[in-house]
Amino acid sequence: MSRELKMGDRVRIRRPIREYQVGDKGTVLDGPTTYAGAAEKSYVVTMDKDGPGATSIVFTAADIELDE
Numbered sequence: 001m002s003r004e005l006k007m008g009d010r011v012r013i014r015r016p017i018r019e020y021q022v023g024d025k026g027t028v029l030d031g032p033t034t035y036a037g038a039a040e041k042s043y044v045v046t047m048d049k050d051g052p053g054a055t056s057i058v059f060t061a062a063d064i065e066l067d068e
Contacts (some may be wrong), residue, residue: 003066004032005028005031005032005064005066007029008028009067010066010067011025011043011066012024012026013025014062014063014064015062018057020047024048025047026047026064028043028044028045029044030044031043031044032061040060040061043060043064044057045057045059
């Protein structure tokens, strides 16, 4: 990732994780944050394919990238 993401940024998945595939898109809701003492920063993202009102997902910085 070339820069730190911020709330409202559009992102896409970089590698398959959980039920998401490479290229799936979403919007950053919160972050960067470090959870449970992890070394890597994480972001809370709401994914487009999950639809309105869906639960948000936490991804590490390595899992997502800015959708430019």
